[in-house]
Amino acid sequence: MLNIAIIPGTSRPQALNPQIVSWVDAQLAGRDDIRAEVVDFGEFDLPLLDEVVPAGAKMYQNAHTKAWGAKLDEFDAFIFVTPEYNHSISGSLKNALDFVATEFNHKVAGIVNYGADKGVRAAEHLRHILANYKVAVVRDQASFSIFTDVTDGAFTPTEVSAAPFASMVDDLVAWGGALKGVREGSEAVTV
Incomplete structure (x- = not known):
């Protein structure tokens, strides 16, 4: 059984994101x-990044960071649902990602x-950010x-746009199983 967190990509009120x-x-x-x-970073009351030590050290000082990191640790895989703002991901998603690091490794x-x-x-910017997290x-x-998959403010995905989702999930399951072994192997080495 693969545990997947669906992470909304924005905290903007009345966004299309909750429908997707x-x-x-x-x-x-x-x-x-x-x-x-569904794991919404908005529910963790994350301010603008306020940790003193960089996330890679996992020396979190703030309760909100500890809670956010502990929640992410529960999962083997993630599906990010991200809008494009100014040719990139939202600032709120980037901020949430900046709080943690090792919770995403492998x-x-x-x-x-x-x-x-x-x-x-x-999506391309998010791929680069996630690569840094291994x-x-x-x-x-x-x-x-937003022109062909949204009708009168309602998300109405076309079959063509939605089709790649199934193969994406199949790959998540396959890769997720393989990477569990990688994480277990790296834990055995460090113990």
């Missing part, structure tokens, strides 16, 4: 090889992105256009 997060959650509900949970992620140009630049990001991603 709900769609992702519903798509995963029918699978018996995963357990998925895990796998998939990306669901959206925007005027399907959010592809946000996250394997699977190739397939679901990319949605």
